[in-house]
Amino acid sequence: MRPLDFAELFRLSPNPYMVLDRQLRYVTANEAYLRATASRLEDLQGRGVFDLFPHDPNDPNNASVQMLRGSLERVLATRAADVLALIPYRVPMHTEQGVVVVERFWSATHTPLLDAQGEVTHILQHTVDVTELQQLKQAAEERQGSAAAVAMEAGVLGRARKLQEANRVLDSERRHLLSLFQQAPSFMAFLRGREHVFELTNPAYEQLVGRRDLVGKPVRDALPEVVAQGFIGLLDGVYTSGEPFVGRGVRITLQRHADAPAEEAYLDFIYQPILGADGKVSGIFVQGHDISEQKRMEAALKESEERFRNMADHAPVMLWVTDPSGSCTYLNKSWYEFTGQTEETGLGFGWLSATHPEDVKRAQDVFLAANAKQAPFQLEYRLQRKDGEYRWAIDAASPRFSPSGEYLGYIGSVIDITESRQAAEEMRRFNQQLERRVQERTAALLEANKELESFSYSVSHDLRAPLRHIMGFAQLLESRSSESLDATGRRHVKTIADAARQGGKLVDDLLDFSRMGRTELKKAPVSLRDAVAEAQRELAPEAEGRKVQWRVGNLPEVQADPALLRLVLRNLLSNALKYSKTREESVIEVWARVGEEEVEVVVRDNGVGFEMQYVDKLFGVFQRLHRADQFEGTGIGLANVRRIVARHGGRTWAESEVDKGATFHFTLPRVELQLGAEGAPARAVQA
């Protein structure tokens, strides 16, 4: 038995069939279809169905095309068959006059052809030309249900099954519409009848009014608060007139929650009358958007604009705004009050007429150049006050841009700086005065210094001379005339000589001290180790005949005035020797700590020490903590140490306990230090 040849079957079928791809282009068509549309297969294949059969070329989006396209798209979307019970569509036909385009009535079924994954690959169209049936029906209606019509109805029965099928499809379509209705972001409701009874509401509507069980209730009962607001009147009007009502930004007050205050909302909505089969209004379709948020934003924007304008108007500086062309579009009250201009004279380029003639060109050039570059600018110019006086003003402006980056012009401020310019001028004069005064003071200081120097000079000369004379003659007396003196006389002579020598030493020390403050520091790298060694050599006579143990640790190189640093060390070591002379063995230690920023030098002895309560006096001039008959000294050594170290930018301090020795510290700012050989042990030298 020969298997069925489906292609042949398709080709020869008496009903028109054609197949479209997903892009609605012809894939194939059978002979019946080609006959019905007076086409050739090769002219159809690969071309769009609407390009070939537009129904009305002058209206590419005509109702018939929409119906057909809708049906085909539904098939693609739902993957289910779709039926068009009746569709008027113009197609070319073979007639006795040749091929002409004729309007025919069709009934069409669109069946999806699916691939293995269930995706639609093609659509099979089966059409039935029902034009005669339709014409008969119309004729019958005209003759008001004649027998012929009745007879004809029987023929129509053949289509009943088709229509049932169509109803099933319509039902699914309705369900689809309903889901669209439910999910629509705009609120929707359908009110039936004169009483506006809720028949349908979508969630958006329920959310708007804050209630859910609306269906079956008239609006006046369901939403009692809207009655007094006139909405029932509007609905009545639409119902009776059949004319839709469109509301824009309409305010409504809704009692969304029984125990909460009523809330305000703003709505854009339409009341669309729906006509029944009898052509009369059967209900009203309500649809719209809640625009409260937009309203609020608009109000906020308006309020903030007002607030800013208010702020700008009352700002204590002059403010201005220009557009991209440079023309001034806003001036605040301060500007008008200052210049006496009005909007007529001030806006645009009016500011130039209030600018000093000598400054106009410069001001205009600066402004226009900046405007061309859309760059911030600052400008000082003279602006005429309403009393006619020109005042120096500083004008500073920043370009404005829209959120999308479009240049909008400038916003700028103008401040009267006449006073501050005067203040600056005064400041300059004041500074000059100050400068002059400083110079005078400096001169006075120099003068005082000169006097001090000549004082030191004369002290040096005049005070040393009598002391020298006393001593010289006392010594002469001693050497030439001692035999003519008794023992007491000789003792007196010795006392005179000692006193004179002590006086001379005092004068010398004091002069050294005053010179210390005057001489310039000559800093150089100095080896602390060498400086200590040199001081030890110089002090050797004082250590003679005593047991002295020197413990010298690691000492770095420092940056200092070599002569002065040696003087510091000699003073400290000499003190250490002097105040430990009562010990059986003097132990004198010298070492250094190298810190981040400074070098600390420490000198420690095991001598008699001092009381810490007097530590402040230690470094003062002529301050002595010991009696001269115990330890000699002028009290200037440590004052010199402190002064020299301070002039190097360092610090001095000491600590001690009576009879437990003393420790003296001084620091020098650190510059490029190098320790000696790492870990070199401190040397103990027996002197």
Add this chain to the structure above:
Amino acid sequence: MVELKRVLLVEDSPNDAELTLEAFAETGLANEVVWVRDGREALDYLQYEGVFANRPPGLPAVVLLDLKMPKVDGLQVLEQVKQSPQLKSVPVVMLTSSREEADLARSYGLGVNAYVVKPVGFPQFVQALKELGLFWAVVNEPPPGSLRRSNMP
């Protein structure tokens, strides 16, 4: 017998002058010391002017010059001596109690031959003078052409 040249002592303080003369005596140097009281007198002596117009001729072996004096001070005397072609060969020693560096620098700037700060102690002063005396009066050759004559009246 070699005739010793004189030493010119320019000193305004009688005490200092006496001590200097005593010290000279201590040193055992036999040079005659001519004492004048200020810079004006010193210049008169050196240039045979005023009261010294008729003094015995001859330049001193050394001028011991005090720095601070009334009328014409030591630095002015030094300056004139060192600028004069006839006198600039005479050694000048600044004898002063001043230890101010400015004086030291200016003195050397003017061509001083030595500078001695008078020590407070008399023995040290004697020692200093001894060294000076030995150096200037004994070791130094007198400039050529200078006369060796007794200046004692």
